[in-house]
Amino acid sequence: IAQQAKLEGLNVQLLASNWALTNDLIENGGSAVDGILSVVSHNENSDLPSYVEFAKLFHARFEREPTFAAGYGYEAVMILSAALKQTEGKRDGLEDALLKIKNFHGVFGDISFDAFGDVTRTLYLISVSDGQFITKKTFTVE
Numbered sequence: 001i002a003q004q005a006k007l008e009g010l011n012v013q014l015l016a017s018n019w020a021l022t023n024d025l026i027e028n029g030g031s032a033v034d035g036i037l038s039v040v041s042h043n044e045n046s047d048l049p050s051y052v053e054f055a056k057l058f059h060a061r062f063e064r065e066p067t068f069a070a071g072y073g074y075e076a077v078m079i080l081s082a083a084l085k086q087t088e089g090k091r092d093g094l095e096d097a098l099l100k101i102k103n104f105h106g107v108f109g110d111i112s113f114d115a116f117g118d119v120t121r122t123l124y125l126i127s128v129s130d131g132q133f134i135t136k137k138t139f140t141v142e
Contacts, residue, residue, distance in 0.1 A: 002032040013037065022067060026131050033128045037136075042068035042108045043124040045135045054107045075106040110140075 002014055016025065016038040025033055043051070044065075054074060058066040082104065083097035084090075095117075102112045109122025125137040 002029045002036065006032040018042070018068070021126060021133060026128060026133075029128075031131075034130065036128050038126050039123055039139075040068070040126055041121050041123055042071055043122075043126070043135050043138070044068065044133060046108060048107075048109065050105060051107050071107040075108070075111065078106070079104055079111065109138075 005012060005014065014033070014036045016033075016036050018038065018040045021038055021040060021042075025036075029036075044055075044067075046052070051071070054071065055066055058070060079098070079101060082101065083094055086097040086100070087093045099113050099115065099117060104111045106121070108124075111119060111121045113119060120141045123139040123141055124135050125139070127134050127136050
């Protein structure tokens with residue numbers, strides 16, 4: 001779509017979903033994806049110590065940079081582990097333990113669950129510029 005819009009000379013702001021922000025977008029979209037925007041819950045440009053350490057350990061083990069999916073997977077396991085500690089490893093009470101998690105410091109920022117199990121977490125406005133993902137703004141959601 002980005003390439004076709006560029007070919008047609010359309011001057012429109014393109015938006016992308018969370019899952020689209022991978023190196024494949026830049027490799028396949030080329031200069032046509034420059035300026036694309038997305039609000040996401042991961043920031044691979046982060047200088048948070050939690051992300052820097054995660055990326056370093058991930059790279060040492062897998063010899064490649066982590067994707068957002070790797071970070072989300074790691075966060076999910078860490079949150080589940082924290083909840084299981086509250087239930088002493090039992091399934092009974094696990095749902096309540098998960099719902100009580102507030103301000104869990106994840107790889108990409110703080111994570112909380114509301115009464116319905118929906119996640120609130122740090123969000124980032126990401127853009128593509130000259131073939132690189134650029135973090136334009138950080139949002140703290142309450």
